[in-house]
Amino acid sequence: MNVEDREINGFAIDTFNQHDLEVGKTQGTCPLCSHTRKPENKKAKCASYDWERGLGTCHNCDTSFQLHTYQRKGASDKVYVRPQHEVAVTIPDSKVVDWFADRGISKQTLQDLQVTEGPEFMPQTGKSENTIQFNYFMGDQLINVKYRDGRKNFKLYKGAEKIFYNINSIIGYDTCIIVEGEMDVLAMHEAGVTNVISVPNGATLNSNNLDYLDNCIDYFEDKEKVILAVDADEPGQALKQEFIRRLGAEVCFLIDFEDCKDANDYLVKYGAERLREAVATVKPVPLEGVSTLKDIEDELQDFVKNGFKPGFQIGIDNFDKIFSTYTSQFITVTGIPSSGKSDFVDQMCVGYNKNYGWKTAFASPENQPTFLHAHKLMRKVWMDMPSPGDIGGNKWNQVADHVNDNFFFIDMDKYSLEAVLRKGAELVKRKGIKCLVIDPFNKVRDVNANSDDVNRYTLEYLQKIEVFAKKFDVLVIVVAHPTKMYKDKDGKIEEPTMYNIKGGGEWYDASYHGLLVHRDYEAKTVKAKVLKVKFQNLGENGAEAHFKWEPRSGSFLPAPDAMAESEPMPWEA
Numbered sequence: 001m002n003v004e005d006r007e008i009n010g011f012a013i014d015t016f017n018q019h020d021l022e023v024g025k026t027q028g029t030c031p032l033c034s035h036t037r038k039p040e041n042k043k044a045k046c047a048s049y050d051w052e053r054g055l056g057t058c059h060n061c062d063t064s065f066q067l068h069t070y071q072r073k074g075a076s077d078k079v080y081v082r083p084q085h086e087v088a089v090t091i092p093d094s095k096v097v098d099w100f101a102d103r104g105i106s107k108q109t110l111q112d113l114q115v116t117e118g119p120e121f122m123p124q125t126g127k128s129e130n131t132i133q134f135n136y137f138m139g140d141q142l143i144n145v146k147y148r149d150g151r152k153n154f155k156l157y158k159g160a161e162k163i164f165y166n167i168n169s170i171i172g173y174d175t176c177i178i179v180e181g182e183m184d185v186l187a188m189h190e191a192g193v194t195n196v197i198s199v200p201n202g203a204t205l206n207s208n209n210l211d212y213l214d215n216c217i218d219y220f221e222d223k224e225k226v227i228l229a230v231d232a233d234e235p236g237q238a239l240k241q242e243f244i245r246r247l248g249a250e251v252c253f254l255i256d257f258e259d260c261k262d263a264n265d266y267l268v269k270y271g272a273e274r275l276r277e278a279v280a281t282v283k284p285v286p287l288e289g290v291s292t293l294k295d296i297e298d299e300l301q302d303f304v305k306n307g308f309k310p311g312f313q314i315g316i317d318n319f320d321k322i323f324s325t326y327t328s329q330f331i332t333v334t335g336i337p338s339s340g341k342s343d344f345v346d347q348m349c350v351g352y353n354k355n356y357g358w359k360t361a362f363a364s365p366e367n368q369p370t371f372l373h374a375h376k377l378m379r380k381v382w383m384d385m386p387s388p389g390d391i392g393g394n395k396w397n398q399v400a401d402h403v404n405d406n407f408f409f410i411d412m413d414k415y416s417l418e419a420v421l422r423k424g425a426e427l428v429k430r431k432g433i434k435c436l437v438i439d440p441f442n443k444v445r446d447v448n449a450n451s452d453d454v455n456r457y458t459l460e461y462l463q464k465i466e467v468f469a470k471k472f473d474v475l476v477i478v479v480a481h482p483t484k485m486y487k488d489k490d491g492k493i494e495e496p497t498m499y500n501i502k503g504g505g506e507w508y509d510a511s512y513h514g515l516l517v518h519r520d521y522e523a524k525t526v527k528a529k530v531l532k533v534k535f536q537n538l539g540e541n542g543a544e545a546h547f548k549w550e551p552r553s554g555s556f557l558p559a560p561d562a563m564a565e566s567e568p569m570p571w572e573a
Helices: 095-102 107-112 182-190 211-220 234-247 263-270 272-280 293-306 341-356 370-382 394-406 417-431 454-472 504-510
Strands: 011-015 047-050 055-058 064-066 116-122 127-138 141-148 154-156 175-179 196-198 225-229 252-254 330-334 360-363 407-409 435-438 475-479 513-520 525-533 544-550 555-558
Touching: 095 107, 107 182, 175 182, 182 196, 182 263, 182 272, 211 234, 211 417, 225 234, 234 252, 234 417, 263 272, 330 341, 330 454, 341 360, 341 370, 341 435, 341 475, 341 555, 360 417, 370 394, 370 407, 394 407, 417 435, 417 454, 435 454, 454 475, 454 504
Parallel strands: 175 196, 175 225, 225 252, 330 475, 330 513, 360 407, 360 435, 435 475
Antiparallel strands: 047 055, 055 064, 116 127, 127 141, 141 154, 513 525, 525 544, 544 555
16 A cells, blocks of 8 residues: 555545554554453454554454654744653553542553553652653654642643643544543543543643744644533633633534532442533534523623623723723724824734733734734833844744734735635634734725625725624734814814714714824824724723824823823924
8 A cells, every 4th residue: 555645534544554554454453452451352342443544453452553754734834842751651650650640540541541650850849740741642653741749739740832731642533522630531532432622731821822833733724523521610611611712613523520529520420321421412613603691601600790891901901091992893993094003003903912812813914014003012022122133032932922922914915804714713613812903994895795885885994894803713903094184273284083984974884982092293292092992891981091202112102190200202303
């Protein structure tokens, strides 16, 4: 059989038939258990081979195994540290094995998933401890290790790449299960469910940084069903929602652990058979656009107890006092030319990233060339102006890596709203963006909308943005230039409103929020004024925050008052 350039589900085969089994045979021995059986049974054909899918199934030990090893798709250009220790073939008989047995996990399962034990320095105790070692493989490469001591202290291998635990197990399957801990993987395996993976570092409330998903996203391209079996606590539910957002509600299914916290608790309390039944009776994520009270009961109870949740803020005190926002919404930002609209939007995105870890994608035809836009963001993150001598230094590399990992630039020869939203959806899935900037809207056209009727065109444009924001739980920021500017009796340009944007009535009605960014040349400040907030708890209509612009970092700093002195803006220098 010629296996050169051969792929299975888009993964190129690195090593064909890694266990040296009988090629072409559909049945034979099992590489996991046959060598452990009685002499008369060692050659028994207890396993089935599926060479096209690259999977084998043993009917004796009831486990699945990969026939081949695979080359990784879309490997990161980052340099990671690889664990140095040797992975033992079997875990020794010890108190550790007994401890796992008390949790319903057999020694065979520990062997199947290559769980080991050994000494490791644990920073939580400041000394070497005997640890359980969960070994993270990708193909036949050891990528990471999680260590757990007897006091429930954990650590991952320093500098190693974060991936899902047991990621090899889902290759060739159209269904996979995601759990929140390695113990839950072992529990599922004990119940005969092998296509299961775990996040490497549990769930953290308000964290959208799923770098392990970014590193493994290609493994989900062929998945028709993703079962989310995360913990029932608040961080676990937040993690569930982020997976649904990233992978799509149409492929996600939910498992019910009844009165148990997770799969391992369920195994201990109800046994392997009932755990298999729970996996077999999963329910799809509720239909988009259709809700019952039961679907929203948790949110309803939370509102009754606590009222409105606070909105997200950018981290500048005077602005945070007058404006905040939710995701699944969009903000319209307007202002006359050279008022600092784009620069202030950049400041907002850097603030959301600093406060909440949000990643942003920019579709900014006017913010070109792209390297200058990246330079602006680096300055705001750095809080200073990098010099030629900084290039290649530790801080330069740190800031550059941060901007690279958290801000993405959509570059197109010809921008269209449809293409930008498609690229935005891809970036949600592959990078987990939580914010999309369109700057300005008139350079990112809606080619399918009726352009003869301005109001209708504007409404259709904003409706598409709203659908995108809600579907992917993303905050969209749209920069819109006013079309009419008038001078007052003193010759000063009057502050525009949302009604000064082409199709202004629709902008005001459809936008969740509206902001004005306006340069006051006499006061030498820039102000942000709230033109509209959808919900009263998120801001104050008509309220203003005044800033001075700091030239080295390009940051907006609160001005003590409206007449505060400020450095000249870049267009004045």
